[in-house]
Amino acid sequence: MxxxxxxxxxxxxxxxxxxxxxxxxxxxxxxxxxxxxxxxxxxxxxxxxxxxxxxxxxxxxxxxxxxxxxxxxxxxxxxxxxxxxxxxxxxxxxxxxxxxxxxxxxxxxxxxxxxxxxxxTAPQGGLPLLAPMSTVAGRMAVQAGAHSLEKAQGGAGVLLPGVPGVAPARVTVIGGGVVGENAARMALGLGAEVTVLDKSIPRLEALDDRYQGRMKTVFSTADALEEAVRESDLIIGAVLVPGAAAPKLITRAMLADMKPGSVLVDVAIDQGGCFETSKPTTHAEPTYVVDGVVHYCVANMPGAxxxxxxxxxxxxxxxxxxxxxxxxxxxxxxxxxxxxxxxxxxxxxxxxxxxxxxxxxxxxxxxxxxx
Ligand SMILES: NC(=O)C1=CN([C@@H]2O[C@H](COP(=O)(O)OP(=O)(O)OC[C@H]3O[C@@H](n4cnc5c(N)ncnc54)[C@H](O)[C@@H]3O)[C@@H](O)[C@H]2O)C=CC1
Ligand SMILES: CC(=O)C(=O)O
Ligand SMILES: [Mg+2]
Known part of the structure; x- marks a missing residue:
């Protein structure tokens, strides 16, 4: 051929x-x-x-x-x-x-x-040709989020791990699949306080089991999302309904409840994004600010x-x-x-x-x- x-x-x-x-x-x-x-x-x-x-x-x-x-x-x-x-x-x-x-x-x-x-798909479940790039993008999402939290990038000026005497940043990951687990794992490694939201109980069980309570797992509801928006310094969007457009889980109105300079990293942007205010960006200009919240929405993160x-x-x-x-x-x-x-x-x-x-x-x- x-x-x-x-x-x-x-x-x-x-x-x-x-x-x-x-x-x-x-x-x-x-x-x-x-x-x-x-x-x-x-x-x-x-x-x-x-x-x-x-x-x-x-x-x-x-x-x-x-x-x-x-x-x-x-x-x-x-x-x-x-x-x-x-x-x-x-x-x-x-x-x-x-x-x-x-x-x-x-x-x-x-x-x-x-x-x-x-x-x-794969006989054992999952998406075998998405998974490797989701692993990369999940790991990169925390680097991108940490960088975006710096003042020069429009962020709140928060260091993910904090320092002795100053609390670490709160990171919420929405969607605990391949991107989500890898992001959560990196954020934990950097010393952040990490919560993962998912609608799949088996996924939450697997994460709870694997990380032995070092990250919080929360069933994703409207209440849980509202709390995440109020409390988080960094939110990583990592949901997927295979092949379909991503559900919009954080609306523009909800941004008003976020802390000024907090950061949204929408990894799900390649399926349209899971935040209402997300629009695809490029590595040349990865972020923009809406209502005081920094958005990072690069659709080909692994390309970097x-x-x-x-x-x-x-x-x-x-x-x-x-x-x-x-x-x-x-x-x-x-x-x-x-x-x-x-x-x-x-x-x-x-x-x-x-x-x-x-x-x-x-x-x-x-x-x-x-x-
Ligand atoms: N921006 C980029 O460069 C890249 C983006 N991606 C994208 O990242 C997204 C996630 O991919 P994977 O982690 O591989 O998918 P996955 O299928 O492994 O995980 C998705 C998770 O989202 C959960 N979920 C679905 N609807 C939800 C909802 N309403 N609330 C909470 N959780 C929900 C599912 O239960 C599942 O655990 C995909 O859109 C993928 O294309 C992947 C690689 C690179
Ligand atoms: C998954 C994807 O679209 C990427 O790696 O760019
Ligand atoms: Mg993509």
């Missing part, structure tokens, strides 16, 4: 969808791998590393896209990338469609087969630690990439219902229920197309 790896073009996105060792494996299986010149640079992989692995290098981005059967990316395609896609091609990347109607419609119009990393993130992401994606390349999308998905859960759009049809619901589009079951 002809496989292409374009250079990512989103703001400050330095990850790449395939490492040289991944390229070596695909080439070894008889596939033709074309890497856009410079695609791996931001993650510390040189063009020569890909060449040594047997990949072809191509400087012309138009050719990278047009000659491919399978396109491997990291971030959801940007408008100029959507325009390059065509019928018969398979795109494998993060899509987060429920957060973006124009992208959904653009992919439908392209006619391409679009498989999202973030909706693929591209070396770590690329390795973690490709460790998880490679078995799926190999199946797509060896068997073609239809057979690969037919052989694995968890992989089939990744199919979001095929030849103009939306095959993921939550995406169809978000934009009132017709839903077609993936199983019908796979046969």
């Amino acid at each position: 002809k496989i292409a790896v374009p250079k990512e073009i989103k703001n400050h996105e330095y990850r790449v969808a395939l490492t040289p060792s991944g390229a070596r494996e695909l080439v070894g299986r008889g596939h033709v791998v074309t890497v856009q010149a410079g695609a791996g640079e931001g993650a510390g992989f040189r063009d020569g590393d890909y060449e040594a692995a047997g990949a072809r290098l191509e400087a012309d981005v138009a050719k990278v896209w047009s000659e491919a059967e399978l396109i491997l990316k990291v971030k959801e395609p940007q408008p100029e990338e959507v325009a390059r896609l065509s019928r018969g091609q398979t795109l494998f990347t993060y899509l987060h469609l429920a957060a973006e109607e124009p992208l959904t419609r653009g992919l439908m119009e392209s006619g391409a087969t679009c498989i999202a990393y973030e909706t693929i 630690v591209a070396r770590t993130s690329t390795q973690a992401l490709t460790n998880a994606t490679m078995p799926f990439v190999t199946a797509l390349a060896d068997k073609g999308w239809k057979q690969a998905l037919a052989d694995d219902s968890h992989f089939a859960a990744g199919l979001n759009v095929h030849e103009g049809q939306v095959t993921y229920q939550a995406v169809a619901d978000a934009f009132d589009l017709e839903y077609v079951e993936a199983a019908k197309l796979i046969g």
Whole structure:
């Protein structure tokens, strides 16, 4: 199969969808791998590393896209990338469609087969291709929050661990999944006072068991959210309803109850965000202030630690990439219902229920197309 790896073009996105060792494996299986010149640079992989692995290098981005059967990316395609896609091609990347109607419609119009990393499931539960980046983003959320609490960033001037004689900051994490647990763990490590809110009792039980009471676990209700808003110095939004737009859990009116200079980090921004006042930001300009509250809403947080993130992401994606390349999308998905859960759009049809619901589009079951 002809496989292409374009250079990512989103703001400050330095990850790449395939490492040289991944390229070596695909080439070894008889596939033709074309890497856009410079695609791996931001993650510390040189063009020569890909060449040594047997990949072809191509400087012309138009050719990278047009000659491919399978396109491997990291971030959801940007408008100029959507325009390059065509019928018969398979795109494998993060899509987060429920957060973006124009992208959904653009992919439908392209006619391409679009498989999202973030909706693929696993037999043991969870989202195996979202988890590695959620781990990174959860860990980064505390760094971002701590930095945003500094005065120069518009924050209240609070140090997360406090100092002897001065109480530590209060950190609330909403959503105790992969992002939430990793954020809570980092905040604990820095000495903050940590509370995790979730609607899943099993998740709260797991956290309580694992951290032995060192973080508070609270069932997420309107009351609990109001208390979090009043008491917290830093709130991290980490909820997910798979494939769907995030619920808005903190409204603009609630910001009035927050301490001036407190911070909201909305990691769930890639699914539209879980705070009403969230809007996507970039690593170039990560924060803005609404009603005295600092908002950090970067939708590609792991891109900033591209070396770590690329390795973690490709460790998880490679078995799926190999199946797509060896068997073609239809057979690969037919052989694995968890992989089939990744199919979001095929030849103009939306095959993921939550995406169809978000934009009132017709839903077609993936199983019908796979046969
Ligand atoms: N901004 C970025 O760069 C990145 C963002 N993400 C995003 O972070 C979000 C969280 O991802 P994961 O932790 O992997 O998901 P997860 O599925 O592991 O955890 C989500 C948790 O939210 C809980 N939840 C759902 N609705 C809730 C509600 N109304 N109140 C309280 N808890 C609720 C669920 O019970 C679950 O425990 C996703 O939107 C994901 O795409 C992930 C990686 C990078
Ligand atoms: C999950 C995602 O969208 C990211 O890592 O950028
Ligand atoms: Mg994202």
